[in-house]
Amino acid sequence: MATDRDRELEALRPQHEGRVMDLVEAAGVDVSQWAFRKDGSPVQNPAANPNYCYEWAFGGNGEPNLLCVWHRSMSVSDGLIVYEDCIRDLALKLDRVAIDRTNPAHVKSRARDQAKRARGFDSLLQRAFRRSEPVRIIVLQGEQRAAVEVGWETATVRFRRLDDVEWYVHAYDDDGSFRIVRGVPRADNAEATEADDEGTSPDVDENDSAPEPPPVPYLDQFSIPDAPERRENTGTSFNRSAEVRRATLARAAGVCEFCGCAGFKTASGGVYLETHHVVPLAEDGPDVEWNVVAICPNDHRRAHHGEDRDILFDSLTAALINRYPQAREILETLRTRRATQGVT
Ligand SMILES: [Zn+2]
Ligand SMILES: [Zn+2]
Structure with a gap:
C-alpha cells in the first residue's frame, strides 16, 4: 500500500526535459564559465x-552543493525519502574499466572521465557532510546503466528537474557509503565539529586549548611555478x-612515504616533497589518492631512474594497498601487468 511518502517520491519523478545548465543556474550556482573552453575561447x-554539462556535481565551496541523482536510486526508508x-x-x-587493455580506447577514456565525475560527486558530498551543509538535487529520469556495464554505455537522461526541497547528508562512512535524506536536517551535529580538512571556520569550542598554529x-613540484621537474618523464x-x-x-x-x-623546508616556509604516480599516468595509472605518493626528490628520481626502481615500485604499491584496501584488486592488476611486461 502506497504511503504519503511513496506518493511524494513518485511526484518527484521528473516529467520534463530540463537543461542541465538552466537547472544548475536555478540552484544558484554560477554558470558563467560554461560559455568558455578551458583555453578561454568562447563556445x-x-x-x-x-x-x-556531463558533470555529476556542481557548486560547493561557498556556492550551493548540487548533485545529480537518478530518481530510481531514491527510496522510502523509515518514513523518509532517502538516497543511499x-x-x-x-x-x-570505472577505474577497472579504464585500465583494462582489452577495452577499446573510447571505452577506457570514457570510464576515466566518469571516474573523475564520480570522485567529484563523492568529495562534494563528503564536504557537505563535514560542514553540515544542505545539498540540492537535480533528479534524473531515463536509462540508467546497470552496474555490470559500467563504463560501456553512457546513461541516457530523458528528464530532469531541480528538487525544490533541500537534502541533508545524514551519514558518510569511512568506506564512502552515504545516506542523504530529503527535507530533514541531520539531528546530531556532533560529527560536524571534527576538523575540517580545508580549515574553514574551525569553531573552536575547547576553551582550554591554545590557538592552533x-x-x-605542504608543497610539491607543481606548487613551484618555474620548477624544471614539473612533468613526469613521459614527455x-x-x-x-x-x-x-x-x-x-x-x-x-611532510614525511617521505x-x-x-x-621534506626540506622551503624559503617560503613550506615543506617540500614531490608527488609521484606509482603507476604512471601513461600506463593507465589513475590520478587518485591511492595511486599517488609524496616522496623526497631523491627517491622520486630514483623511482623513475634508479636501478632499483622495481623495488621502490613494489614497496610503494604495497604501502598503498595497505592504506587503501578497497583498491587492492586494481593495484595488484596494475602491479602484475608491470611485472610481466617490464618497465620501460
Ligand atoms: Zn614521478
Ligand atoms: Zn625519501
Whole structure:
C-alpha cells in the first residue's frame, strides 16, 4: 500500500526535459564559465559545453552543493525519502574499466572521465557532510546503466528537474557509503565539529586549548611555478588533480612515504616533497589518492631512474594497498601487468 511518502517520491519523478545548465543556474550556482573552453575561447552553445554539462556535481565551496541523482536510486526508508549509495565503489569499478587493455580506447577514456565525475560527486558530498551543509538535487529520469556495464554505455537522461526541497547528508562512512535524506536536517551535529580538512571556520569550542598554529603549507613540484621537474618523464603533459595532490601531501604530512625522511623546508616556509604516480599516468595509472605518493626528490628520481626502481615500485604499491584496501584488486592488476611486461 502506497504511503504519503511513496506518493511524494513518485511526484518527484521528473516529467520534463530540463537543461542541465538552466537547472544548475536555478540552484544558484554560477554558470558563467560554461560559455568558455578551458583555453578561454568562447563556445557556441554554453549549455552543451562538455567540460560542464556531463558533470555529476556542481557548486560547493561557498556556492550551493548540487548533485545529480537518478530518481530510481531514491527510496522510502523509515518514513523518509532517502538516497543511499557508495559512489567511491562506482569510481573504482570505472577505474577497472579504464585500465583494462582489452577495452577499446573510447571505452577506457570514457570510464576515466566518469571516474573523475564520480570522485567529484563523492568529495562534494563528503564536504557537505563535514560542514553540515544542505545539498540540492537535480533528479534524473531515463536509462540508467546497470552496474555490470559500467563504463560501456553512457546513461541516457530523458528528464530532469531541480528538487525544490533541500537534502541533508545524514551519514558518510569511512568506506564512502552515504545516506542523504530529503527535507530533514541531520539531528546530531556532533560529527560536524571534527576538523575540517580545508580549515574553514574551525569553531573552536575547547576553551582550554591554545590557538592552533597555522597549518604548514605542504608543497610539491607543481606548487613551484618555474620548477624544471614539473612533468613526469613521459614527455606528455597530463592533467593532474590539484585536490589529489593536496590530499596526498596532507597524508604524508611532510614525511617521505618511501624513506621516512622529512621534506626540506622551503624559503617560503613550506615543506617540500614531490608527488609521484606509482603507476604512471601513461600506463593507465589513475590520478587518485591511492595511486599517488609524496616522496623526497631523491627517491622520486630514483623511482623513475634508479636501478632499483622495481623495488621502490613494489614497496610503494604495497604501502598503498595497505592504506587503501578497497583498491587492492586494481593495484595488484596494475602491479602484475608491470611485472610481466617490464618497465620501460
Ligand atoms: Zn625519501
Ligand atoms: Zn614521478
